[in-house]
Amino acid sequence: MAVDLQGVTAVLLAGTGSDDDYVYRAFAPALHGVGARVVTPAPEPTRLVEGYLDAIDDAARDGPVAVGGISIGAAVATAWALSHPRHVVAVLAGLPAWTGRPDTAAAALSAGYTAAALRRDGLASAIAKMTASSPAWLAQELTRSWVGQWPDLPDAMEAAAHYVAPTARELESLAAPMGVAAATDDPVHPVEVAAEWVTAAANAALRTFTLDELGADPGVVGAACVAALGDL
Template sequence: MAVDLRGVTAVLLPGTGSDDDYVYRAFAAALHDAGAVVVTPAPQPDRLIDGYVADLDSAARTGPIAVGGVSIGAAVATHWALSHPSLAVAVLAALPAWSGSPQSAPAAQAARYSADVLRRDGLVSATAQMRASSPPWLADELTRSWLGQWPALPDAMDAASRYVAPTCTELETLAAPMGVAAAVDDPVHPLEVALEWVAAAPRAALRTVTLDEMGADPSVLGAACVAALNDL
């Protein structure tokens, strides 16, 4: 592996509307196999981005850490690594959703739409609508995590939808090696974004999965990120 993760604390951040339960199941097995200490802080929906940054800052007080996450979690973690080059051992970026401005990104549009529906119709109705349009495994995951973050969930979704992700120019300065995972059939987290990130970063590699594979076993996502690090 390009990076020795034995004994390294790895902090993984959830995607929008998701939670620490999912991100732990996605990353823990592969990172434990690599000898890392896995930390998956719970999202604070009333201060989603600030809470994530505070969690990373706190974990790094005792030394360098590996950082990563899913979707918005991957973007925040990567920005943190760019800002703390001496403290980031590696970046594990799963399903990056956009580069730079979120304005036209499908994931940001979905977050804004979900926030509006939640505020207008309430949690029960919005969850029923989400379930009707999502794969069963994803519907089950989000039903649990949405309930846990209610009633501040719409605020978290709005914060995520406004977040400016690392640009390709910024990624060109990333000091840490980066393992990226993308789903080849995920329209919300386009493969093209992952390819942009990998092309821009000095030391980065990509592994891919499918949505069905993620649904059958979420750990394939973290395994793909760790495998990508192995490819460097």
């Protein structure tokens, strides 16, 4: 691959409402395959973004790192890379959900709605509604992670819903190579957003998969990101 990750610590951040268990399974197989060391910090629901940034800072004290994640995790990791250009080997952005402000983004609207429902109706009711409208694999993953982050889960959802991701102009200044992964049929994390990130960044590539493939194996996210880096 064009980007050498042998011996590099890769810090991967979970998506909204998800957890370190899932993001590890999404990225570790592919990254271990190229010799990277994988770190997946557990989300801190009451300080989601701050906790993620602290985790990357901690890892970067020992040398340059690769950073990335899924959805909000990808956005936070990319923002860190933009502000620490000399400390980043590569960015692995899985399922980016929006560019810039989240105002009309489906993922942000969903996170805000879910936060309100959790506060109003409680965890059991919100899980029941989520399960009724989600594929079985996603419902299973989110049930586990939501229970693990309760009762502070609404705080994390609200933080994600208001997070301003890197803008296209900011992405133009990204010094690190970036591998982006997206599902072609995901309305919450539109492939068009991933394409926008790749178009804006100077050194980026995109690989895709389907939601059925993701449901069968979360490792397709990391594999796609690593393959995209290999395309550079």
